[in-house]
Amino acid sequence: MQKTLVTLxxxxxxxxxxxxxxxxxxxxxxxDVAMVEKxxxxxxxxxxxxxxxxxxxERYGLDKPGCVFSKGxxxxxxxxxxxxxxxxxxxxxxxxxxxxxxxKDVSADLPGGARTSYVGLASWIDIVRLPDxxxxxxxxxxxxxxxxxDAQERVAFRADGTMTCRS
Numbered sequence: 001m002q003k004t005l006v007t008l009x010x011x012x013x014x015x016x017x018x019x020x021x022x023x024x025x026x027x028x029x030x031x032d033v034a035m036v037e038k039x040x041x042x043x044x045x046x047x048x049x050x051x052x053x054x055x056x057x058e059r060y061g062l063d064k065p066g067c068v069f070s071k072g073x074x075x076x077x078x079x080x081x082x083x084x085x086x087x088x089x090x091x092x093x094x095x096x097x098x099x100x101x102x103x104k105d106v107s108a109d110l111p112g113g114a115r116t117s118y119v120g121l122a123s124w125i126d127i128v129r130l131p132d133x134x135x136x137x138x139x140x141x142x143x144x145x146x147x148x149x150d151a152q153e154r155v156a157f158r159a160d161g162t163m164t165c166r167s
Contacts, residue, residue: 047123047148047156049092051080056098062091065112067165069127069146082159083125083146087113090125092148101125111140111165122151130160140165 057063068081084091090101101118108116110127118125130143144163150156 041152042150044152044154045150045156047094047150049082049094049148049157051082052084052091052093052098053080056093057084060091060098062086065167067110067112067114067127067163069144069161069163071159071161082161083127085110085114085118085127087115090114090118092125110163112167114165123156124149127163129163 052062062084064086066084066086069083069085070081082092086103088103090103092099092101099120101120101124103115104117104119104124105115106117110116116127126147126149128145128147130145132143141162141164143160145158145160147155148157
């Protein structure tokens with residue numbers, strides 16, 4: 001029995017060797033993990049959408065029922081949307097590319113069959129209805145905010161404007 005106690009005491013002593021401050025070591029390990037995770041993140045790159053032209057709309061057949069988001073307030077901006085939201089897909093021009101986004105089925109419905117969220121290959125888009133501050137909005141036109149998130153869930157673009165829908 002005494003031999004067993006001596007063995008257990010020796011094992012307990014050896015188990016504690018090299019660990020002078022376990023709390024400090026845990027904090028250092030957590031810091032090291034956070035540093036490695038941060039180093040593995042892609043650098044932030046903002047999304048800078050440009051207006052989708054009427055030529056784009058005609059060429060790619062984007063004049064289907066749905067909604068268009070235009071920066072600024074009022075119908076005067078409806079001719080130069082930066083996002084076109086349809087029933088199954090949405091489109092945004094970034095540089096020379098017309099990016100395609102898939103409608104997120106679990107998001108809220110908008111008039112014309114459009115949705116409030118769209119998912120792309122490396123980003124996603126949320127559309128948020130803003131309060132109507134006497135702009136005369138109706139069921140088909142209202143103030144909105146367009147938010148583009150990157151793959152690391154950072155906001156890559158945000159703009160307030162007008163959402164105009166048609167069936």
